[in-house]
Amino acid sequence: GNSVTQMEGPVTLSEEAFLTINCTYTATGYPSLFWYVQYPGEGLQLLLKATKADDKGSNKGFEATYRKETTSFHLEKGSVQVSDSAVYFCALIKAAGNKLTFGGGTRVLVKP
């Protein structure tokens, strides 16, 4: 079946540091890939997405590139802020039905 594996946290960084969260997936065919973010006390929000190989999703300074050859969709941000402290989830959708399969989440804590 489909699965998503992402690096375990917590990841603790200083403000303006570079952030990378690794995500790899297992799925047949060509899934669509997503990063969701969950800020403290809030619901999940879509951060960015990519629907085909080599696509780059970007939003709020975050980027992720769909790499089919390595089945990866790593999230990066060049300079994090305290407000980026949250839990980040990598996810995929395979084919029809709109069913999201999530990774386990990575908690990121950015210190001033």
Place this chain on the structure above:
Amino acid sequence: EAGVAQSPRYKIIEKRQSVAFWCNPISGHATLYWYQQILGQGPKLLIQFQNNGVVDDSQLPKDRFSAERLKGVDSTLKIQPAKLEDSAVYLCASSPLAGGAYNEQFFGPGTRLTVL
């Protein structure tokens, strides 16, 4: 535009008791989802409705969980009787429609259930 509403936000019950959660999706969204998020894990889909019909309930523990979506709008998720392992956050999401193309799911704030 109002987001997905859920209530209650928190619930504490004892094992073997019953509990119900309510979700009001974004107006006009045909598809509604219930997810279970156990602490430290990613959300897991329990059931998906399109309008008032069930599309996918393959991971719903049907011996104790039930869900309905009357008139294709609001939905309730019920657990009866609850077990300790049901302690989790229950997330509701909605999207405009389901099909071959992805439609963004919008999530509510969730209901945190603690079973003692």
